Amino acid sequence: MNIFWQNEKLPLKRSFFGPKKTRFLEIGFGKGDFLIHLFALDSSSPLVGIEISKEMIEVTLRKLSYHPNIFLFHGDAKFLLKYVFPHNLFEKIFMLFPFPWPKKKHKEKRIYEGDFEKVIWYSLKEDGKFYMITDEDFFYEELKQKFLKENIFSESEFEDFFKEKAIETKYARKWRKENKNFYFLCLKKVNDKKPELKKKIKILNKIDHIVLKSENFITEFQNIKEDKIFILKRIFNSDKGKIFEFFVKEENFKQFLYFLMEKKKNTTLRPLFKEKIIFTEWIIENLKNIFEI
Ligand SMILES: C[S@@+](CC[C@H](N)C(=O)[O-])C[C@H]1O[C@@H](n2cnc3c(N)ncnc32)[C@H](O)[C@@H]1O
Numbered sequence: 001m002n003i004f005w006q007n008e009k010l011p012l013k014r015s016f017f018g019p020k021k022t023r024f025l026e027i028g029f030g031k032g033d034f035l036i037h038l039f040a041l042d043s044s045s046p047l048v049g050i051e052i053s054k055e056m057i058e059v060t061l062r063k064l065s066y067h068p069n070i071f072l073f074h075g076d077a078k079f080l081l082k083y084v085f086p087h088n089l090f091e092k093i094f095m096l097f098p099f100p101w102p103k104k105k106h107k108e109k110r111i112y113e114g115d116f117e118k119v120i121w122y123s124l125k126e127d128g129k130f131y132m133i134t135d136e137d138f139f140y141e142e143l144k145q146k147f148l149k150e151n152i153f154s155e156s157e158f159e160d161f162f163k164e165k166a167i168e169t170k171y172a173r174k175w176r177k178e179n180k181n182f183y184f185l186c187l188k189k190v191n192d193k194k195p196e197l198k199k200k201i202k203i204l205n206k207i208d209h210i211v212l213k214s215e216n217f218i219t220e221f222q223n224i225k226e227d228k229i230f231i232l233k234r235i236f237n238s239d240k241g242k243i244f245e246f247f248v249k250e251e252n253f254k255q256f257l258y259f260l261m262e263k264k265k266n267t268t269l270r271p272l273f274k275e276k277i278i279f280t281e282w283i284i285e286n287l288k289n290i291f292e293i
Contacts, residue, residue: 010203010278014086017046017071025123027077027095027111028052030170032060034096035070037165043069048090050077074276078111078119079253083203084278087122094131094162097171098139110139114252117147118195125189129156132185133166135175140183152193158186201250202281210269213292215261217244221290227251230286243272244290250282257283 008016022045024038029049039047048071051057057074064070073080098111120130130153134140147153163184166172175182221232229249236243238260246257258272269291271277287293 009205010084011086012084014089017048017089018068020045020069021091022046022048022089023091024048025050025090025093027093028098029060030056030097032056032063033169034094034166035060036063037168038094039064039067039070041161043067045069046071048073050075050080052076076253078114078116079251081123082115082119082197082199083201085123088125090124090128092129092131093120093124094166096131096133096166096169097135097175098132112143112146115197117150117152118197120147121152121189121195122197126191128189130187130189131158131162131166132187133172134183134185135171135180137181137183140185144185144187147187150193150195152190152195153187154190156186156188158184201253204279204281204284206274206277207271207279208274209271210287210291210293212261212267212269215263215267216292217261218290221286223286223289228282230282232290244269246283246286248280248283248286250280253278259287 014022023042024045025048026035026038027050029035029051032049035047035049046069049060050073051060052075054074057072060072073084075084095111124130130147132140132143134143144155148155167176167182172182218232219235221230223230227250229247231247232244233247233256234245236245240260240262242261244259244261246259248255248257255277257277260270260272262268262270269287271279
């Protein structure tokens with residue numbers, strides 16, 4: 001089971017998933033009910049799941065025993081697909097009962113906001129398909145229109161096999177009990193139209209440590225620019241040195257970062273939980289304002 005990448009350069013290479021071609025991805029797999037069906041259908045190809053809730057990943061991990069072909073990622077699917085995964089990877093991408101956030105004030109939380117359809121287009125292989133089920137008619141309509149607007153997708157058949165399995169998930173059962181309607185959408189990638197995808201974030205390779213010129217640092221710092229945030233939240237002491245906690249947000253992708261300032265031969269800044277961090281230019285730019293790098 002691969003929950004995080006370790007020292008791989010980003011974006012990940014196809015070979016990260018092994019020699020066999022990746023077929024299926026599920027976005028927001030919740031308790032993993034549908035992932036289990038996908039795995040039963042084809043356990044010889046790498047199966048990928050992305051889930052933003054760590055709790056849900058833990059629940060799913062308790063159900064699925066170790067298998068080298070199962071890859072679970074913790075994070076925002078849109079960000080990971082846009083910046084971390086290679087393009088043209090998946091045959092089919094499923095998104096079942098994504099959070100509806102029906103209230104207007106939650107609009108920006110809806111996954112299809114921004115360039116979602118373009119990100120899905122690039123993640124799919126030629127003729128690849130995107131499957132979505134929802135219990136909210138407005139969500140179905142808005143998502144469908146967004147995908148069909150630039151003719152980069154066409155409507156396709158939602159095969160019975162996937163329909164049957166998809167309506168057995170936790171949320172499908174919950175909404176069925178409440179007698180809600182289900183809306184099924186299957187969209188096929190139109191290969192000859194290439195949408196423009198603007199990548200604003202510059203991803204860097206993993207950093208092991210940064211050598212500092214001095215032990216000086218600024219104790220209060222925040223930088224907020226358009227859709228980017230960098231805040232020094234806290235500084236606390238540990239037996240190894242000072243630990244700095246930062247909150248970072250870029251294109252709706254949020255990270256909490258912890259850096260340990262150590263004094264050995266040199267004074268260094270070492271990221272903690274390195275395997276979970278995605279280093280970006282924005283992070284380094286801001287660290288330079290706080291420390292003497
Ligand atoms: C309503 S639940 C549905 C879960 C499951 N598909 C089912 O049918 O039971 C929506 C799931 O999507 C996950 N999710 C929401 N936004 C996400 C995002 N941007 N990236 C990945 N997962 C996300 C949530 O954590 C949650 O588990």
